[in-house]
Amino acid sequence: MKRARTPLFLKRRSYRKRRLRDTARMLPVFGLFLMLVPVLWKPADTARADTAPDGIYLFVVWIGLVLVAAVMAPGLADESGSDDPEEG
């Protein structure tokens, strides 16, 4: 019953808000992927010294996730001005 009432198309502002929430849902998935990339580099098999580069890579990914989350946080916390605040 509720679904039938939600409009099919949204204003620009609500639209952006929903896509922001979509991004918030996607972020951990992409994050996990990036964190699993070192598995493909196989640091166990090679004799190459890879602690330092791998570490730098992981910290860069980490900082990236923190920054993206920080940019999105205010928009996600703000529930005003949305036609359907609960469900995206």
Next chain:
Amino acid sequence: MPFNLLVLSCLAYVAFLFLVAFLAERRAAMGRVGWLRSPLIYTLSLSIYCTAWTFYGAVGYAARSGLEFLTIYLGPTLVFVGWWLLLRKLVRIGRQQRVTSIADLISSRFGKSNLLGIVVTLLAVVAATPYIALQLQSVTLSFAVFASETPEGWALPDRDATAIWVAAGLALFTILFGTRNLDANEQHHGVVLAIAVEAVVKLVALLAVGIFVVWGLAGGPADMFARIEASPLRDWSLEPGRWTGLIMVSAAAVICLPRMFQVMVVEGGDERHLARASWAFPLYLLLMSLFIVPIAVIGLERMPEGANPDMFVLTLPLAEGQGTLAMLAFLGGFSSATSMVIVESIALATMVSNHVVMPIWLKLRPKAALTGDVRRIVILSRRLAIIAVLTLGYLYYRMSGGSAALAAIGLIAFVGMAQVMPVLVGGLFWRGATKAGAAAGLVTGFVVWAYTLYLPSFGPDAALSAAVFAEGPAGIGWLRPQALFGVEGMDPLLHALLWSVALNTFAFCLFSVLTFPGPVERMQGAAFVNVFDAEAAGPKGWARGWAEPEALLMMTQRILGDEAALALFAAEARAQGKDGFLPEPTPDFVAGLERRLAGSVGAATAHAMISQLVGRATVSVDDLMAVANETAQIMEYSAQLEAQREELTRTAQQLRAANEKLTQLSVQKDAFLSQISHELRTPMTSIRAFSEILTEGDLPPEMVANYGRIIHEEAIRLTRLLDDLLDLSVLENGSVQLNVGLANLQQLIDRALAAASHTRPERSFLILRDLPAENLFVRTDPDRLVQVFINLISNARKYCDAAAPELRIVVRQRAGRVSVDFIDNGSGIPKQSQRIIFEKFARLTDQTRAGGAGLGLAICREVMANLGGGIDYLPGQGGAAFRVTLPLRLEQKAA
């Protein structure tokens, strides 16, 4: 540094924490919560995730396994940056249902089942005990580090004594600030602020040691990089299974660990807090991890062979003569350990008192809910539980001898608490998850975890005999604890994680699908899963019971205290518009009261206590059905309204169309009347005129003949007009007599063409026909059909305005019906006129050359209706086009 000074500063630090907690409590008691509940404090309080295991253990972990230690912090990072998926819902439910612990959450979700509460409590206590022991061990070890350095050789008299003192001090702090009040929501402002302060201390301490190592001992980042490349740590071995598994398990742990749940959900926090923490907490973790590898590398470089890498954070500054830094590091480690123990024991004590002690006590003394001092019992049981938990931790520490590597113990606890994860996620997102499923999953996970990881962690011949390890219980090889179902050679931790979580999830899903949930379970399931559907009209749990308001008040006083209970009742009475302290026990009020009490003693206990008074233990299936029916009725009603509205709109539209048509017809009728008067008048006039001339006589015979012929023709025209009108009225009445017979369509068209050729014979028409298609027999009234054809062909001859006019006649036969199309190449009939051409008296032009009265097509339509067919205008054929349809065999209604 003198050891006594260390003890002294340690005591001063503890006193400082006491003061902070005390001031925060006082501030909160005065109602000035303000910044005590800010996102910053929230984020800092989350940092109890970083225990002494992080502070000391991470370096040791890095020294042993390279970058693998990062998994412990990457998992929580994912959970927090993805807070919108899970944490938001968890926190919202926690606030709405006034959840007091993770055991309470699970119990509440699955029908306020106390059994589940007990299972989760047991799991949490068993998993947390070694973890608490680990904290005691790390504090003791750090004391020992300083003691061995003392010049007077003043060794600790007894390590165990240190541990006892630490444990006792922690118990005191926890009891003082963790069980002061039994207010709703289980919020402890003092404790939260104290651990926030400790969070800052441990971050500053670790960063200070890190900065000292990178810029003091090594020559900055570039040199540090080179040193890592040259150290034994330069090539780490990533095991894909462990890497992935540990990220997952730490992600689960950050949600399920009792202390994390306590600060994240129970102590408050809303979307605003979470939004800030979503990036700030990962940032905190990042900063904590940033210098771990440098410290490990420099530690391995500089410290003597065989030094415990778990203590590098402390021993490295000490060895380099940085007494103050070492002191700071010590306080950082101390903070990490104490804050964890405090919050963990509060969380565990809440679980034990709400899910074990209170239900037993209520069972033993059912009347006590009204007469006994429940408050005192709850607080006492919590205090005892805190002491018991710390004692357990201490005993574990004594028994294990404090030898195992720190990292291993932490991971065992992580995997243990991760057993709650499938049930938690299932309960939050799947309405079909049932109590039986949750119990089966939790017990399965618990047993498998204990058998494959927890008990083996004590070593061979401690909890499990060496024979069981080697050959399995009673010689059953595929039940060996570290090679379950023949999976050999796997990392024991990963092995335990895989089997416990897999079997757990499987049992949870299987039993959920097979069993049927009770009414309370279904109610709670809907409330949890649909928590964001604001004010979802759930059934009122106490709709049909009735409780004495006074009894309710007495019971509430026993739990919340006199003042709080009276205030609560008075506010409700005011809201209901009554004076005094006793509101009507409406279902809403009782349900709200239950939630309020649940915030103090847990959902299951609160439910049990209220049901003693209200008399009915649960909602019934009937109640659920009633709600469902009500909803269905409302939906049906609105659907009916909707349908009626649509019908009204349709009818109005039809009415409008009919009205328009009527108006148009009326105009036509007027036009026709003048037309028909004109039509009648013209022949009449000439008949009159010529007959007058004739009566005067005296005319040449050829003129008489001529005038006579004119009179005759005009009379015929009049007769034809009257015939048409008569014909039409007969046809419309349906009283026409049909002469049905078999006829060849081709012949009929031939007849019609021949008859119509008299109309405007001067025009040469090209007739296009398909003779083979026309050659079929129809059973109909041939004369009437020919009449229609003649009319159509004559119309074409009359009105087709093309220079080289042509008429196409197309015959088609389909499914027992024949259609005959007459298509000319003129300009056709304008769109707005297409609807009215079949009406009586319709004339498109005033041109009298047509000679008809506008009845032709109306007659055609009536004829075709009588013949069981129809006639339509075909738009879009490049000219005027009419389609006549008729059945191959006309079945006469009344033979």
